[in-house]
Amino acid sequence: MHETSIVNSIMKTLEVEFEEEKLNKMIAIYLKVGKLSNIEPRLLHNAFTAKHYCGTKFHHVKLHIESTEIKIQCESCNHITQIENYKFTCENCHKPSKNLIQGEEMLIHKIEFND
Amino acid sequence: MSVDKSTKAARGTVQCENTNINLLKANDYVADIIKSEMKKNKTLLINVTSSAGSGKTTLMQKTAEKLKDKITMAVMVGDLETERDAERIRETGIQALQIVTGGICHLEAQMVHQVLPEYQLENIDLLFIENVGNLVCPASFDLGEDYRVTLMATTEGDDKPKKYPRMFLTSDLMLVSKSDLLPYLPFSVDAVIKDAKEVNHQIEVMQISALKDEGIDAWCDWLLEKVKQKQNN
Ligand SMILES: Nc1nc2c(ncn2[C@@H]2O[C@H](COP(=O)(O)OP(=O)(O)O)[C@@H](O)[C@H]2O)c(=O)[nH]1
Ligand SMILES: [Mg+2]
Ligand SMILES: [Zn+2]
Numbered sequence: 001m002h003e004t005s006i007v008n009s010i011m012k013t014l015e016v017e018f019e020e021e022k023l024n025k026m027i028a029i030y031l032k033v034g035k036l037s038n039i040e041p042r043l044l045h046n047a048f049t050a051k052h053y054c055g056t057k058f059h060h061v062k063l064h065i066e067s068t069e070i071k072i073q074c075e076s077c078n079h080i081t082q083i084e085n086y087k088f089t090c091e092n093c094h095k096p097s098k099n100l101i102q103g104e105e106m107l108i109h110k111i112e113f114n115d
Numbered sequence: 116m117s118v119d120k121s122t123k124a125a126r127g128t129v130q131c132e133n134t135n136i137n138l139l140k141a142n143d144y145v146a147d148i149i150k151s152e153m154k155k156n157k158t159l160l161i162n163v164t165s166s167a168g169s170g171k172t173t174l175m176q177k178t179a180e181k182l183k184d185k186i187t188m189a190v191m192v193g194d195l196e197t198e199r200d201a202e203r204i205r206e207t208g209i210q211a212l213q214i215v216t217g218g219i220c221h222l223e224a225q226m227v228h229q230v231l232p233e234y235q236l237e238n239i240d241l242l243f244i245e246n247v248g249n250l251v252c253p254a255s256f257d258l259g260e261d262y263r264v265t266l267m268a269t270t271e272g273d274d275k276p277k278k279y280p281r282m283f284l285t286s287d288l289m290l291v292s293k294s295d296l297l298p299y300l301p302f303s304v305d306a307v308i309k310d311a312k313e314v315n316h317q318i319e320v321m322q323i324s325a326l327k328d329e330g331i332d333a334w335c336d337w338l339l340e341k342v343k344q345k346q347n348n
Contacts, residue, residue: 002220002252009138017136027129031138036281038251086280087313096316098284106138106255113130 003047006039010108011051011058022113028062030110034070034103041065070103142256145224149231149259156236159345160244161338162258164282165266166275167248170292170325172200174266174334175245177325179207181335186240186342191230193222193247200245210234221252224259240342250279262287262341269293269302276310283314288321290334295324 033039070083079092189210204211246253265286276283323330
């Protein structure tokens with residue numbers, strides 16, 4: 001459900017960012033999705049594949065999804081902590097923090113084109 | 116998972132473009148527009164989220180009854196298919212419109228923005244958005260709200276904050292709803308507060324029963340205070 005609208009927004013975003021001619025040469029899309037982004041890579045792949053059968057111009061394109069860990073940077077001691085079990089606390093000074101530096105993103109971080 | 120460059124090289128070179136395109140850029144752009152509309156009109160916007168059936172609509176009805184003589188309040192309701200919730204809220208005498216999402220499991224800023232012209236924002240002090248009932252998808256979509264309030268019913272089990280961390284991380288207030296049922300359920304309010312605070316140490320917590328009118332006055336006071344702050348800004 002959610003994944004379908006993400007796929008739509010990938011397509012819309014790329015259509016805005018790149019010229020038609022360039023899009024036709026696109027062969028791969030690389031996404032970074034944080035573990036907090038609520039995106040299930042498997043479902044996103046499925047949604048992307050389902051879209052292909054609806055005949056979009058992206059039907060040659062491969063989707064790669066990298067899932068990224070949740071990290072916070074402590075406001076008091078600057079230490080960076082990778083969050084386990086959703087406990088948002090600095091492992092160095094034990095202060096709670098919501099200062100996310102990684103983990104909520106949904107980014108298109110690389111695109112490959114065939115020359 | 117990398118593209119096989121050797122075969123590609125035979126047909127020509129692979130050209131790479133490194134980007135950093137945020138997939139929610141379009142949503143966040145519209146959310147900012149909503150935010151500035153609300154600011155201009157001094158309307159407090161609250162996004163209410165929860166699982167299906169946690170008591171959002173009932174709380175909207177109860178809140179309308181309590182506050183409609185003190186402030187002007189209106190509601191926008193997202194639902195997968197039906198108009199029922201908006202009708203229930205309209206019976207209390209306030210404006211309520213339904214956004215039927217047609218199967219989409221969350222509201223996006225664009226949908227909210229589209230129906231905004233139906234509201235006379237300059238006369239509305241408090242606008243609620245009752246989001247679609249689930250704790251996953253709505254968490255990712257900023258609707259330009261001032262506050263996000265998440266209901267957690269005592270009937271749901273007390274392990275929700277860690278199951279749906281993004282929602283609790285992005286919420287300002289957690290309402291433990293249906294508190295009248297606590298005597299009958301193996302639900303620990305302390306455990307749910309502990310988990311919610313581990314995820315988000317700044318989250319505020321209140322316990323309410325819309326049915327038995329418990330904690331509703333405290334909730335309404337919280338709202339009135341936020342409305343006042345918005346109008347003085
Ligand atoms: N016991 C009890 N039931 C409630 C309370 N609030 C709502 N309900 C019931 O929970 C069900 C779902 O409520 P509703 O407001 O439609 O939930 P929504 O899906 O989140 O909008 C209804 O049958 C309500 O009567 C409450 O405070 N206590
Ligand atoms: Mg409802
Ligand atoms: Zn620290």
